[in-house]
Amino acid sequence: MTNSTPASVIEVKNLSCGYGETVVLQDVSFVVHPQELLFVIGGSGCGKSTLLRCLIGLLKPLRGDIAYFGKSFTTADAAQRREILKTFGVLYQNNALWSSMTLAENISLPLEEHTSLSREDRKEIIALKLKDVGLSGSEELYPSELSGGMQKRAALARALALDPAIVFFDEPSEGLDPITLREMDLLILHVRETFGTTMVIVSHQLSSIFRLADRVIVLDREARGIIAEGSPAELAANSTNPRVRDFLNQVGDSPKRTNQPFADKENHFSK
């Protein structure tokens, strides 16, 4: 990164978004700094996915502005929008690999669309990207032939195809076992260290948050916006909002377990 890098990669100003008449988020403002690993967290229905859909341009914001590298995304015309779209990759919750295409074709499509590389160059890049995520040699496989964890990694390879400056992750831990999840987290860190990529991750996997996050943004359904912002350890220890602390310390009001859960068989209703 050169010195001319602006202070913010993404700048969200007074963003309101929702569906039809329901406003999910109101007047949300935040900034994502270069090379930052930002987590967007919050309970179910708090608008995490809605915010992400707005950020990647799948949902038109009701009000407010989103700017990438100082250029407005909301008011961009078709050509500018295309330029901005080129700068980020997205890893979807369901991976969203194109099922009718092989992995090589999946990774090749962004390259075909946005570069004028020759077929041979593309082939080399595909091999490189697949090697990066530990899927060397699976060029000719179809997404349905892969396990969930492998699909996730293949989807990451596709998201990284254009060496984007920003990568968005929608619930990257969804459906992964703890070991695969750890591998995924390490892969994310590896990518960040290698390419200096800025990453925005929507998740509520606590282990990943503490392992990866530089900063977290906590959204809340009732507040319809951000209720806390900071490093996860700091928020877990000193947040003034008890719900934020509860979320990060995962106490909640979960019931205490009895020592012998099945001892009292007479009344399976008890306790």
Add this chain to the structure above:
Amino acid sequence: MTASHSLMQVSAELKAATARLEAGPLGSECLVKVGGDWRLSEPVPSWNSVVGKRTAASVRVVAEDLGKWDTSLVLFLAHGRAWCLESKNSFHAEALPGDLQALLLRVSTMVAPKPMAKSAVKSNWALLETVEKKWASQAMEIVTFVGECALGFIGVARKPRRFRWMDCLVQMQQCWASSLPIVSLVSFLVGVILAFQAAVQLQQFGAAVYVADLVGLAVVREMGPIMAAMIVAGGTGAGFAAQLGNMKVDEEIDALETLGISSVDFLALPRLLAVAIMMPILAFYANALGILGGMFVSTTMLDIPAGAYWIETQNRVGLSDVTGGLFKSLFFGMAIGLAGCLRGMKCDRSAAGVGTATSSAVVTGILLIILADALFALIFNVLGI
């Protein structure tokens, strides 16, 4: 020891739920004893059957030999409490097990669900209005999509290399392969049916040879293109909707959009073009088989030689009849492709959504085919073709 223990357990399992009422010694107080196993899945006594028409100043519930219990007992007690509340009696359940009391308390503190505001019965006019609005929005959707596709095709004409030719070929192949057997059977039988119907009438006048004229014209001008289009709408059109609908559910279409790739260009145009090309070919094939069906009936039932039948057909069916039919089928193909792709891409993000999109694609496809056919009948009539 263990044997007798397990025996006791078995007998405990079989205890039936009981609730007895005793007019207690405390004068006007009623004592209700509950015992046995209370199971939702087993018959249990109801409060009314226990108390009957009795009235009491206070009710005291105690457990006697109470076995396993579940929500059925809680419900029984809640009914009892409600009964007492209604007749302004006092209800005492302090002697019951603690966890049962706790549950009973939970029932009493439950917030009753807010009654849903009942939507007033709509008048016929209001109902008509909603249907009208739905139709209007659907028509608007179709018009918008046609516009998007037209713009897409203009883009393709400018930069043909950007078009997904391979996808188009694959779709053509699938359309052809999946429709051919059914188109063969259906068009042959349509020819046979038409010939039978015509023969019954024409034979009365000794004009059986004109079966060839009737079958030839009907098949080439209408039945061939229409039957082939119906079959393709049910197979290929529905297939498009299911395919694209699934892609929408799996966020595959979102993934295209965030890459700056238009899903119309990438997904809809190759499919549209494929089915628009295949449709006239299939219609031509359907025409041939329809005529063959008529010929089969004539040779076997009416004793008209195949050669005579063919000559009669050639005399009556002109090139304009054939090309008119095939020209129409080109539009039928586009209608099928439009309906399939539109419904698929506007699909709800759920498994049920894909199903709805698929059936809706077939209905829309057939509707558009018939509309287009009516329009063409009018145009051809005016032009005298």
